[in-house]
Amino acid sequence: MLKTLKAYIGEYKKTAISAPIFIVFEVIFEMIIPMLMAVIIDNGLETGNINYVVKMGLVMLLVSFASLFCGAFAARQAAIASTGFAKNVREGMYNHIQEFSFSNIDHFSTAGLVTRLTTDVTNVQNAFQMMMRMLMRAPVMLITAMTMTFIINAKLSCVYLVALVFLGIVIVFLMGRVGKYFRDMFDRYDDLNADIQENLTGIRVVKAYVREEHEKKKFGKASEAVYRCAVRAQKLMVAMMPTMQFTVYACIIAVSWLGARTIVAGDMTTGQLMSLFTYTMNILMSLMFIAMVAVMLTMARSSAERICEVLNESSDLTNKERAVTEVPNGAITFDDVTFSYRNDEGNLNLNHINLDIKSGETVGILGGTGSAKSTLVQLIPRLYDVTGGSVRVGGIDVRDYDLDTLRNQVSMVLQKNVLFSGTIKENLRWGDKNxxxxxxxxxxxxxxxxxxxxxxxxxxxxxxxxxxxxxSGGQKQRLCIARALLKKPKILILDDSTSAVDTHTDAMIRKAFREEIPDTTKLIIAQRISSVQDSDKIIVLDDGEINGIGTHEELLKTNAIYREVYESQQKPTDNEGGDAE
Incomplete structure (x- = not known):
């Protein structure tokens, strides 16, 4: 995990190293101040030597400014390094996600990926910044302060050793138990984000069906789940502060009582006792910082694990070493193809598909809901890999192509048409930016x-x-078709992409295809017979298998499913709607 994340420090490595170095200098200067204060009390104030007080006071002032400068510079460097690290991690995750196949994205869920890119990266960023500052400052301060106290009075300093061991045991115990709760909490955040995304995406449907109250209750349950996980974690974490306060007050009382006895016995001066109290606070503050870092690191560890799950995820679609970089033509062959989304031979979505489509042909694909029409065509641009058999484009197995080369020659208008924020020109130029x-x-x-x-x-x-x-839906579909055509593909796939346009417009689009792109292989998935009846061949799918292949006239005579669909659409009551603009 650390090895994976360390690579993303990148160009901020020097900044990340300089921050802890200046923290060390800050602590050293800070630890000198109590010693100077003791010297001023013992050798200046008690002897009445004002010149000595002024001289050492100026030295202490210079040391204070040096400590302040080092601390401020370290904070600036830590902030730059942590924000730069977070930027690199987000970019690394985002770029890696772009390489994912559909199955990789399905593995995480969209909401889960959003949480990892936002909340989890922020947690890791905060922990990284705290590590550079507190994780270096606290141990250095603790060791330096402990050393100084032992120099002043070794016997009295044993009080701090007892406190250190006690707090260490408490911290290890709490951190070991709280990590699981933080992991559960972030998983619940995924569910919460999924509810938000689903609601905002479908807000028009929610309002049309007056389901606002239902959505509020649904969100309330998801929010309650996050709350419960957070409370379980915080119940353990709140025990940290009372424990710290108990230890601080116990140390102060013990040092005060034992120190007073030591001064009476003549084994220690008043100035030394004063500096000892200062070091006491430094030691206990260091322990509190360590406890805070432990809490932050426990939370960040859960986030870091979730981030690394994304960064270490390997796409199941990769290019071969010497991938083919040119698609000869738009011929398509399915050779005994089987496919399962779960990669399970016993649960196939496509079952032994054999097809031969010539370059430039227009092929219609018909079938009921769940017959695997979309699944079939998604194998052509290699959005998924076959479970068995092979798909060939231009006579070459799609797995042998460079992915970008193949997909640039296979334009696909998906069932769910997507346009992006921007002008119509900008959306169309997704097909060809130039x-x-x-x-x-x-x-x-x-x-x-x-x-x-x-x-x-x-x-x-x-x-x-x-x-x-x-x-409107029909306008969106036509813009997506135009965008696909702009790629000048060898294969054009329309996945139920004219369902929202009227039959006249549908016919005009098909006529334009025949006349303007005759050499492009066209696969048209449709629910309307009229959308595919002029095709060179029509494929009828049923439950992942080919039920029939032929022309419109041939299938009317030989295929019961096709004939049933055709007759149902020829009834006088059939009302084919237009495009609502």
Missing amino acids: ASDEELVRVSKLACADEFIQRFPDKYDTWIEQGGSNV
């Missing part, structure tokens, strides 16, 4: 999007809200 304005208009016309874009006051500079919430 596309000209003329090219944007051309692909938008192919996707039947130009006609509604032109009606916006700002046209292609119209701002799209997060998730495309200020455009």
